[in-house]
Each structure stands twice: as C-alpha cells, then as structure tokens.
Amino acid sequence: MLKVMSRIRIVFLLSGLGFALSACGYNTIPTLQEQAKARWSDVENQYQRRTDLIPNLVATVQGYAAQEKNVLTAVVEARANATKVTIDASQLTDPDKLKAFQDAQNQLSGALGRLLAVSENYPDLKSNANFLALQSQLEGTENRIAVARRDYIDAVRAYNTALRTFPTVLWAKTAFSGEKPMAEFTATQGSETPPQVKF
Numbered sequence: 001m002l003k004v005m006s007r008i009r010i011v012f013l014l015s016g017l018g019f020a021l022s023a024c025g026y027n028t029i030p031t032l033q034e035q036a037k038a039r040w041s042d043v044e045n046q047y048q049r050r051t052d053l054i055p056n057l058v059a060t061v062q063g064y065a066a067q068e069k070n071v072l073t074a075v076v077e078a079r080a081n082a083t084k085v086t087i088d089a090s091q092l093t094d095p096d097k098l099k100a101f102q103d104a105q106n107q108l109s110g111a112l113g114r115l116l117a118v119s120e121n122y123p124d125l126k127s128n129a130n131f132l133a134l135q136s137q138l139e140g141t142e143n144r145i146a147v148a149r150r151d152y153i154d155a156v157r158a159y160n161t162a163l164r165t166f167p168t169v170l171w172a173k174t175a176f177s178g179e180k181p182m183a184e185f186t187a188t189q190g191s192e193t194p195p196q197v198k199f
Contacts, residue, residue: 029176032162036152056130057131058115084104098184152185153185163181
C-alpha cells in the first residue's frame with residue numbers, strides 16, 4: 001500500500017511539473033518572433049504590390065500628360081530608390097535599417113501623391129478607364145499597406161513586451177539572450193501637423 005501511495009505522489013508530482021513547464025512561456029518568445037517576421041513579410045508584400053502597379057500608372061499618365069515629365073521622372077526615380085532599399089527579417093532589430101526602408105517608401109508615396117494631383121489637370125485622363133482602375137488599385141494597396149504596418153506594429157509590440165515581462169523575461173535572459181527587441185515603424189517627420197489647405 002505504501003508503494004502505491006508513493007507511486008501516486010510521483011505521478012502527481014510529474015504531472016504538476018509537466019503542466020508547469022508547458023505554461024512556463026519558453027515557446028512564447030520564438031512564437032511571437034515568428035509572428036512578427038510573418039507580419040513583416042505582409043508589409044513587404046504590400047509595398048511590392050504598390051511598386052508593381054507604378055509602371056502601368058506612369059505609362060497611362062504619360063500618354064495624357066507628356067508635359068508633366070518632371071513628375072513622371074520623380075515617380076520612376078522614387079520607385080527605383082524604394083526597390084533598392086530592402087530589409088529582411090534578420091535586420092528587424094536595426095532601427096536605422098528600418099528607418100531607411102521607411103524613408104524610401106515615404107519618398108515614393110510623396111511622388112505618387114504628386115502624380116495623382118497632376119491628373120486633376122487632365123479631364124480626359126481622369127475619365128480614362130485604365131487610369132481609374134489603376135488609381136483604385138493603388139488606393140486599395142495603400143489601405144493594405146496601412147493594415148499590414150499596423151499588424152506588424154502589434155506583433156512587434158507583443159514580441160518586445162515578452163522580452164521584458166515575467167515569466168518570459170527569464171527565458172529572454174537565459175535561453176534567448178541573443179534576441180534583441182525589434183524596431184517599430186515610426187511616424188514620418190511632420191505627419192503630426194495637419195496639412196494646410198488653401199483655396
């Protein structure tokens with residue numbers, strides 16, 4: 001009878017230890033890190049989608065607004081610069097690389113904004129079916145970019161928080177001591193000031 005009681009205690013002890021280890025948070029850090037990397041892939045995918053739309057948009061506008069060559073050139077150059085600046089998942093802990101990527105994308109956004117503003121001067125262009133379809137796709141892509149960036153920011157926040165909170169901070173200081181917090185997107189300089197509208 002004593003041996004049976006002792007075995008039952010051992011089984012309960014091992015069960016309790018197994019439960020404690022399963023809820024210890026060891027898998028939290030790599031899981032959150034992989035989720036953040038996946039969200040970054042979504043961000044890159046949406047930026048790539050926008051980049052792929054630009055040649056068609058420029059070609060459509062070019063047919064109607066040849067005299068706006070400087071705007072078209074600026075868009076093409078901004079697209080080329082944006083595709084040169086890349087960042088992969090292993091570099092997400094470097095805020096400078098993320099800022100360079102973000103700056104290149106912001107330059108492209110500004111050039112596209114100027115291109116769409118130029119279209120207001122050309123009524124035939126504004127009514128062109130190809131232009132309207134491309135403009136609609138571009139607007140949808142900008143929305144997708146905003147959602148992908150928001151999801152990435154949320155995933156990075158969860159990962160960075162796990163590196164600093166109990167119980168996962170114990171694993172962060174021991175088993176995952178080489179892992180650094182990931183960089184987040186920041187607002188572009190001047191975005192806190194509303195634009196001036198003059199009539």
